[in-house]
Amino acid sequence: MAKLRITLVKSGIGYAQVQRRTLKALGLHRLHQSAIHNDNSSVRGMIDKVRHLIRVEEEN
Secondary structure (H helix, E strand, O other): OOEEEEEEOOOOOOOOHHHHHHHHHOOOOOOOOEEEEEOOHHHHHHHHHOOOOEEEEEEO
């Protein structure tokens, strides 16, 4: 299964509580922190919610 590296590049301060909770659910707490997740539809949905705050890369 493919893996995704998700990195927080912009703070969630000033954004809706739903978006801040999504960042927390992805395991992102500090700027430039990365988390690796399996590429599935639930993670893709969370990525879509906060795509303006994160950077996504494919892991090998």
